[in-house]
Structures are given as C-alpha cells and as structure tokens.
Amino acid sequence: MRSKLFVPGGRPELFAKALAGAADALSLDLEDSVLDTMKAQARALVAAFVASDEAREAAKLIIVRVNSPDGEYFEDDIRAVARDGLGLLNLPKIETAAALRQAVQAIEAAEQENGVATPIRLLVNIETPRALAHAAAIAVADPRVAGLQLGLGDLFEPHGIDRADRANVHAAMFTMRMAAAGAGIFAVDGAFADIDDTEGFMAEAGMARRLGFIGKSCIHPRQIALAHAVFAPSPEELAMARRVVAAAREASETGRGAFTVDGRMIDLPFLKRAQAIVATAR
Template structure:
C-alpha cells in the first residue's frame, strides 16, 4: 500500500475516477469530509460502491474511514459498510486499547446479527497526544488491528506544533513505527495538506519510508504518483536484496549465521529486511 487516496464519501461522482487511478488503496471518508446532513447518504453510497463488482475486481484495497466511536453516526456506519469487499475499517480518535476492543465488540455485535461480512482488519488512527502515548497498546489490543495510521494535522495543529519542523515530524513518525513494530503490524503515513507542494510531500514520504512505513496517505490524485514513486523499491535495492538472500542461503549451507557481503557484515535482521522487500514485490 504505497499510496492511500482519501475519497470524500459525499462525492460519489469521484468514486469510479479514483478506482481507475493508480492509487494502491482507496480510503472512502465518512468523517471529516462529510457534513452532518449528508452522512446518511454518503454512508449508503460508499457501502454500495465498496460492494460493487467493479471495486471487488480491482487490485486495490478498499478502506472506509467511519465516524468516531461515540458519535451519532458510528454504529450506523458500521452496519452499512461491513460489506463484501471491505479490506480495512479505519477508525479515528481512538486513545486506548480498551477503545480498540470496544470497536471490535461493536463489530462483533453487528456480525452476530447476521447479514454482514466482517472487515479484514482495523486501521487505527494515531492522531492525539494520548493516542500517541497509547499507540503500542492499541496496536496490540486485538488481532483485528492490521495497522496504525499517523494523523499529523490532528496531532500537531491544535497544540501549535510546526509541521515544518522536520525533527517534530520525525519524532512522531518514529514513535508510531515503533508502536506498530511492537505488535507486528504496519504503519502508514499521514496526509499532507499542501496539495501544490510536491517537494514537501516527497520529503515527508522519504522520511517515513526510511522509518519503515509502508506508504503515505494522499488527499489529491496528483499526490498518488509521488507516493508510488517514493515507496517503490529501486532496481538497485531489489538487486541488493536478492544478493543478500542468495548469500544467506549459501552461508546457511556452510553452517554460518553471519557473513560478509560487499564489505558489510550481514546477519539475521538484514536478511529479514531483504526477504520482506522481495516479498513486497508480489
């Protein structure tokens, strides 16, 4: 999931266009982009499109960001969007493992009522100071948690933190990646509001890739190509990973757990990284 494109749930005329584009994942938004008086219609439109033959045939992940637990729309969102084809249920404003487990309980209540298909997993937003503090606990709260998604606007803006401070961005990214690593789930990077600032988007994306994030959110189609470019392994990286795996195989045959390759000492953590990169190629 190099690129995850947010699609406003209240704009059904954009759904097919987004599906035809190059984003790896489509994240249909029922939260911030949809006003209160349009949420019921948006919910129905999104559910119908996610379950449509076109969406299910596409080689894309279908994600729906529902309204926050405790809101007037949360339960109705769940009942509507738990349809065949939904890959990830994106849940905002969570701040504890108990809150994650409460979402799971709500999902299971709907499942037990019949007629609903369970989502493949939960994508938990980390977008508040308390959420950042509890990120590792949330990642490990339940097997349904597939990944953590960083939300820098919500995390920074209310508290006067400068998004232009690379050290602050790095600190938040590192914390979320380490929290995801505790539970063995993925981390996906935040959206970037400056649509015309390709260099700024690229810089954040490169930072998050160096920190082990799998991809970055996009709020405009023009950002998708940037994310795909940054998070695609280069031919040199792929070739080196293949050399590492091949050398590790030879070393294992010789009974060695560590070996030297091109002037560098290689052991199991480096082999695992190379294997993961090659596995990501499909």
C-alpha cells in the first residue's frame, strides 16, 4: 500500500474515477469530509459502493474511515459498511487500548447482524497526544489491528507544533513506527495538506519510508505518483535484496544457517527486510 487516496464519502461522482486511478488503496471517508447534515446520505452511498461488484473485483484495497467511536454516527456507520469484502475499517480518534476494545465490541455486533464471515481488519489512527502515548498498547489491543496510521494535522495543529520542523515530524513518526513494529503490524503515513508543495510531500514521505512505513495517504490524485516514486525501492536496493534472497535459498538448500552477501553477514532481520523489498517491487 504505497499510496492510499482519500475519497469524500459524499462525492459519489469520484468513486469510479478513483477506482480506475493509480492508487493502491482507496479510503472512502465518512468523517471529516462529510458535513453532519450529509452523514446519512454519504453512509448509504459508501455502503452501496463497497458492496458493488466493481469495488469487490477491483485490484485495490478498499478502506472506509468511519466516524469517531465515541460519537453519534459510529454505530450507524459500522452497521452500514461492516460487510464481507471490506478491506480495512479505519478507526479515528482512538486514544487508548480500552477504547479500541470497546469499538471492537460494537464492530463484532455489526458483523454478526450482517452475517460477516471473516472478522474485518482495522487500521487505527494515531492522531492525538494521548493516542501517541498509548500507541504501543493500542497496537496489541486486539488481533484485528492490521496497522497504525499517523495523523499529523490533528496531532500537531491544535498544540502549536511546527510541522515544518522535521525533528518534530521524525519524533512522532518514530514513536508510532516503534509501536507498530513491536506489534508486528504495518505503519502508514498520514496526509499532506498542501497539494502544490511537491517538495514538502516527498520530504515527509521520504522520512516515513526511511523509518519503515509502507506508504503515505494522499488527498489528491496528483500525490499518488509522488508516493509511488518515494516508496519504490531503488535499483540498487532491489538488486541487493534479490541477492540476499537468492543466497538465503542456497544456504537453506545446503544446510548452512549463516551466510554472507557482498561481504556482509546476513541474519534473519536482514533477510526479512530483503524479502519485503522484493515483495514491494512485485
């Protein structure tokens, strides 16, 4: 998931266009992009799209960001979209492991009501200071949690934290990435609001990639190609990774537990990284 494109849930004219676009994943939004007066209509539109043959057969990960679990729209949202075929359910404003487990109880009830066969995986937003402080506990709170997503706008803006200072961004990214790594789940970067600031987008995405994030959220189709460029392995990285994977295969076949590639001793962490790079290239 190098790129995840946000699509406003109240804009059905964008659904098919986004589905035909280049993003690896689509995130249909029922939260911030939808006015309160439009929540019910957007919910119905998104539910119908997620259940459509076009969405089910598309080679894209389909995600729905619902409204906050402590708000009035959450239960209606999950009853509408918690269906077989939904790729990930994106939960905003989760601040503690207890809050996550409480939300899961409501999701389980909606799944049972809708006859969902396989529990829906969760992408949990880390977007408040309290959430960042509890990110490691949130990440392991339930086996449904597939990944964490960083939300720097909500995390920084209300508290006067300068996002232009890369040290601030790195600190938040590193903390969340370690929480995800400890749980064995993925981390994905949040959105970058200035659509015209290509340099800023790529700098922030590049930092995320170097920290092991799998991709970045996009709020405009123009950002998709930028995300793909940043999160694609370089030819040198890919060539090295392929040599490591090939050497590991040969070592296994000859009963050797340790081996070197280009003078470097390779153990399991290096092999896992190489395998991930090769998988991304595919």
